Amino acid sequence: MNPAVWLIGAGPGDPELLTLKAVKALARADVVLVDDLVDPQVLQYCPQARIVRVGKRGGCRSTPQDFIQRLMLRYARQGLRVARLKGGDPCIFGRGGEEAQWLTDRGVACEIVNGITAGLAAASASGIPLTQRGLAQGVTLITAHSQDGSTPDWSGLARSGTTLVVYMGVAKVNDMSSQLLAAGMAADTPVAMIERASLPGQRLCPSTLADMARDAEAFQLRSPAVLVIGQVAACRVLGIADAPAEAAPPLRRLA
């Protein structure tokens, strides 16, 4: 049975980071519902499809989740092949699971097509090896604020020995820094704050746990950005120099 809805991860921005599976699904889609964080270049792979934008634009509120789900259901019941295109991976802070569950409960067959999640792409493009032996036991992907209002257990995370990769954290840099310091993480723990991961104009602001709020402000760090906290954040295994705050050099690309 073919799925009626593909929940597709568009990756971090660079259209070359789409998977072959995503490109094939996009080429077959009749209608594509697109989130804001998806780079417009990705849409080159579905010129035949009707494009429906469902993200925030120009300060407007984002399309209500319930409306998006009902729209997908309506299209699927019309017999259309629906692609739901999300930034990064659909199930890493992308609500892909909720949408799949809602549609599955209503008899609509879904398939989840993985994407490269922004945290991993940001680190690789910056030469930061997230799980480097001797420096990290693994890697934890978190958001600084969850949509149910709860906050992560920073104390457990500080003790875990894993590299912390924080999504959607720009507005919460100060809180995060305070909580992790209070949990006993060293003030000089390296931090790398990466803006526009994988896209031209990617910038990296190096810092430490104690200074990250001040440094982010001086750097004028803007969303979307990924924050890497842990010993590996000081590594630059590709020998790429950090971006100066006043410049935005193009990303080194596969020519």
Next chain:
Amino acid sequence: MNPAVWLIGAGPGDPELLTLKAVKALARADVVLVDDLVDPQVLQYCPQARIVRVGKRGGCRSTPQDFIQRLMLRYARQGLRVARLKGGDPCIFGRGGEEAQWLTDRGVACEIVNGITAGLAAASASGIPLTQRGLAQGVTLITAHSQDGSTPDWSGLARSGTTLVVYMGVAKVNDMSSQLLAAGMAADTPVAMIERASLPGQRLCPSTLADMARDAEAFQLRSPAVLVIGQVAACRVLGIADAPAEAAPPLRRLA
């Protein structure tokens, strides 16, 4: 400047989970060094290249890391374009960072091409939403045993509120279960053990923290497998039934 060496993530197995960037790099490579965990189908994208297998085969010891690095250096100095193909993502337990650092230190330009890491692919293919709101604060990727002999801080991880995704954990199921129980994680915490993620014959063994060792044995769980520990492990957002232990149904695929 073009890189002399691409460190490429081949993804979890399904060749359609390669990125466009990986496919382009493979098509340009003169020589491809391949790890064992890479599915042979992936090599269809580099028919022009010389293939050098550097993984474990038939119980032999794996090729020493130092030898692999010197081989890449030699090829790069001969002016050849070298692709180093690793399972999953090159920097998630893949030593991609170490290889990039070693080559960069010797003046060889490298580029890291992300791949879909096995933990995320295993979960998505099973309908397990790793960061589902209300159930998880995020997700932690770890190995059960690191190569420097250290073990994760299970107590910190148990408290973190994140879903745990354990790589290379089949031989350590018993240890892990004991440590997490001792750290206070609930005995009935859902567990999903996923064998051959994304490949035909993928199997899922559902269990709990207390019973995972016994269940893995009854299921005859074999490496490579990914273990998901946390409330989300009980979710099946795609409505896919778990594989019975005696059968190995084909993965539901994009036709």
